[in-house]
Amino acid sequence: MIGRGHRVTLIAPPQSRIFSVSKDFGVESVALPIAHKNWRGLSALRSWFAANRPDVVNTHSSTDSWLTALSCRAPIVRTRHISAPVGAYPWNRWLYRSAARRVVTTGEALRRHLIDALGLEEKHVVSVPTGIDLSRFRKTAAIRGALGIPATAFVFGIVATLRSWKGHEVLLDAFSTLQGDFHLLIAGDGPQRPVLEKRIAAQAKRSTIHLVGQREDIPEIMSSMDCFVLPSYANEGVPQAIMQAMAAELPVISTRVGAIDEAVIDGATGVLVPPRDPQALAAAMLEIHRSPEMRVAMGRKARLIAEQKFSLEKMLDAMEQVFLSVR
DSSP, rough: GGGGGGOOEEEEEEEHHHHHHHHHGGGGEESSSSSSSSSHHHHHHHHHHHHOOSSOEOOOOHHHHHHHHTTSSOOOOEEOOOOOOOOOOOOHHHIIIISEEEESSSHHHHHHEEEEEEEEOOOOGEOOOOBBBBGGGSSSOOOOOHHHHHHTTTEEEEEEOOGGGGGGHHHHHHHTTTOOOOEEEEEETTTHHHHHHHHHHHHHTTTGGGEEEEOOHHHHHHTTTTTTEEESSOOOSSSSSHHHHTTTOOOOEEETTTTTTGGBTTTTTTTEOTTTTHHHHHHHHHHHHHHHHHHHHHHHHHHHHHHHHHHHHHHHHHHHHHHHHHH
């Protein structure tokens, strides 16, 4: 949006990661105490909005949406990224219907849920998938050697925040049953890291499991994989990591959770399995491994769909239209 001539200001808690990295991306940022729903955050936001008067405010979570709705007169666009159910309570109807001028979801399934649960008008809610910079995921170099992964190994990988519902433990259970020269690459950090470290340490195949933490070189991480796996069982829209994997021409194994099946086409760009089912997941992993031709075909189809539906430019076009429509 900055590149399109708009002024963008990020407001975030000072301890948040997005605030710490915002200046690296050239984004004007303001640290305010809005991590929790309380008077301090409400007062700080009210003062900032009164002094700066933005044309539109885009909120992204429950806390910042409530604080903004109660402190700002500018039009609000509420973006919802996850598929957790929204209760049909009067206060939620007010927040999504009256306080927000428009609502954006990252998948059509999320859009339908809000319309049906809260009685919102169809035109009030729009689905805009998160955009991917496709140029970053074309012909990038694999870094297996630096990660301690043999060049000949078959590598399954996951890139995700280490949260319970991302299904890392299900993936570990499935991986433990595989026989052969397989390695598992886990990129990301989060609250589940101690749990996963303990689980990995107890695995007989722990030397083939690589927990590499938070990474900035995601294209190179993706290029080190043969297949991307995200066995989520809750709270997903269209995960950005799945779109990145598709852009990297990887077949994807995932679940029918949230709006994942709006990106992954079962049998064409990957395989969809039931959530929390290690046996089904292991079977899908072996199916992908056994057919090199299928992997290549799925990867190429995935890249084509990423170009058609999930480019950064398409997202910017759609969001710019939303922002301008509410001014």
